[in-house]
Amino acid sequence: MLNYIWFGLMAAALLVAAFNGTAEAVTRGAVESAAAAVQIAIGLVGIMTLWLGMMRVAEAAGLVSVVGRALRPLLRWLFPDVPPAHPAAGAIVLALAANMLGLNNAATPLGIKAMEELQTLNPDKDTATNAMVTLMAVTTAGVQLIPASMIGVLAAAGSTNPTAIIAPTIAATFVGTVAAVLAARLLQGFYPQTTAVGAAS
Numbered sequence: 001m002l003n004y005i006w007f008g009l010m011a012a013a014l015l016v017a018a019f020n021g022t023a024e025a026v027t028r029g030a031v032e033s034a035a036a037a038v039q040i041a042i043g044l045v046g047i048m049t050l051w052l053g054m055m056r057v058a059e060a061a062g063l064v065s066v067v068g069r070a071l072r073p074l075l076r077w078l079f080p081d082v083p084p085a086h087p088a089a090g091a092i093v094l095a096l097a098a099n100m101l102g103l104n105n106a107a108t109p110l111g112i113k114a115m116e117e118l119q120t121l122n123p124d125k126d127t128a129t130n131a132m133v134t135l136m137a138v139t140t141a142g143v144q145l146i147p148a149s150m151i152g153v154l155a156a157a158g159s160t161n162p163t164a165i166i167a168p169t170i171a172a173t174f175v176g177t178v179a180a181v182l183a184a185r186l187l188q189g190f191y192p193q194t195t196a197v198g199a200a201s
Contacts, residue, residue: 041156071096078138078181079131081121088117092135099142111139130188137184141176144169 017026071093082088091114098107118132119125128136147169154162 039156069093078134081129081131082118083121086117086121088114088121088131091117095135096138096142099139100145107139111135130184130191133188134181134184137180138177141173141180143173143177 013026014023017023072089075089075092075096076084079089079092082092091110095107095110095114098110114135115132118129118135122129122132145166147165150165150169151162154165
């Protein structure tokens with residue numbers, strides 16, 4: 001679907017440019033933007049390597065586990081259907097902790113693992129459970145304490161203060177996360193589910 005949307009936007013831009021007689025300016029802008037994108041991407045390699053390296057060191061030092069332990073009380077409220085001793089609980093903690101620390105490469109497989117574990121608790125394998133929907137909402141709009149990717153992009157683009165985005169990012173992602181959780185909780189009332197397998201254990 002996204003491919004169709006992007007194609008439609010590009011086709012509309014070309015048609016408008018042809019109609020307005022600005023096709024040459026659009027072509028020149030596209031070429032210049034492509035060249036700038038390559039320069040930013042090359043500069044981003046080194047910066048992202050530095051940030052991700054620092055995050056990997058922090059992960060190896062146990063920072064993800066520390067954040068995970070701090071998140072456990074909140075996650076018990078967010079995911080009441082998940083038994084505390086179930087592997088899904090630990091997978092959710094690690095996925096959200098990695099996401100908060102900007103460990104995108106680590107957060108993705110951890111999120112997939114958490115979904116797989118939640119599926120084992122799912123009595124209806126063809127329908128997402130409330131816990132699965134909540135996890136998707138929280139990880140999509142998840143709070144990021146260290147937006148490493150955006151810091152890298154800003155630095156590569158020549159920003160004089162790329163870390164200035166940290167505070168606005170925390171505020172924006174916090175608001176987004178609260179809205180996502182509230183929406184998930186409100187909508188759960190319209191979709192009652194049977195007790196998950198093993199939830200009583």
